[in-house]
Amino acid sequence: MTTLDRPDPGFSLAVQQRSGEPILRCYFCQKCSAGCPVANVMDYTPAQVIRLIQLGQKDAVLSSSAIWLCVGCETCGTRCPNHIRLAPMFDTLRYMALEGGYKPLPAVYALHRSFLDSIRLWGRVHELSMLAEYKLRSPLGSDLMADIKVALTLLVKGKILTLPERVRGLAQVRRLYGTQESRPAEVQR
Numbered sequence: 001m002t003t004l005d006r007p008d009p010g011f012s013l014a015v016q017q018r019s020g021e022p023i024l025r026c027y028f029c030q031k032c033s034a035g036c037p038v039a040n041v042m043d044y045t046p047a048q049v050i051r052l053i054q055l056g057q058k059d060a061v062l063s064s065s066a067i068w069l070c071v072g073c074e075t076c077g078t079r080c081p082n083h084i085r086l087a088p089m090f091d092t093l094r095y096m097a098l099e100g101g102y103k104p105l106p107a108v109y110a111l112h113r114s115f116l117d118s119i120r121l122w123g124r125v126h127e128l129s130m131l132a133e134y135k136l137r138s139p140l141g142s143d144l145m146a147d148i149k150v151a152l153t154l155l156v157k158g159k160i161l162t163l164p165e166r167v168r169g170l171a172q173v174r175r176l177y178g179t180q181e182s183r184p185a186e187v188q189r
Contacts, residue, residue, distance in 0.1 A: 007056030015053050019092035025082040026050045032076035032086055042066035046076050046086050049093075062102040067093040068112045110137035120177050123167030127160045 016023045026047070033045035044052065044066045052061050061067065070090035077085030094112075097104070104112070111134050118130035131151075154160045167173065 005057060005059050008058040009056050011056045011058040011061075012053050015089065015092055015096070018096070019089040021084050021086070021089050022082065023050055023053055023084060023089060026054065026080075026084055027082070029081060031079040031081065032084075035075040035079045037073060037075065038069050038071055042069050046070070050084070050086070050089075053089075061093060062097040062100055065105060065108050066090075067097060068104045068108045071115070107138045110134055110139075113137065119173065122164045123170040123173045124165075126164035128155075128162060129164060 012024060028047055028051055030045070030047040032050075033039050033047040036042075036046050039045045042049075042065065044060075044064050046066070049061060049064065049066050052064075067090050070087060072087040072090070074085065074087055077083070077087065080086075103109075114130050114134040114137055115125060117133060118125045121129070128151075131147075135147075151160070155162065
């Protein structure tokens with residue numbers, strides 16, 4: 001965790017404006033963090049990220065691994081009594097981090113890219129291909145056989161599909177990626 005730095009008074013308003021989410025409405029009930037399936041691996045929980053934004057802690061937020069680990073499941077927005085959807089906020093924070101020159105940890109960024117590539121290809125996440133790509137991209141994934149026992153167990157139990165299914169409306173998903181790909185190269189990464 002990072003100690004609090006000098007606040008950037010315009011940061012919370014910039015995040016709120018760019019994401020379109022009413023972040024300043026948050027009163028820290030922490031329902032978002034209680035329901036988040038990845039909060040346990042984040043350096044800051046979703047509620048803590050919002051509080052840091054409200055406090056103008058730009059460096060702490062944009063250098064955080066939490067902004068890269070959000071899977072966009074929308075559980076937080078469903079649970080929020082103020083109807084704050086954090087997935088668009090995290091998307092905005094990722095763009096702001098890249099625009100500001102903040103670099104995520106290589107393993108975290110490799111997981112993020114593998115997740116997005118799986119959605120681009122299939123229209124949804126296909127766990128087997130996403131994890132295979134992650135293992136190939138990640139500096140931590142150099143030992144491709146490290147998780148083979150777990151993978152085989154999941155495959156045998158039918159928890160991971162061997163063959164991916166494409167969604168109907170894949171063209172719409174790809175159009176979304178086309179919109180993103182028109183952004184400046186330094187933001188795309």
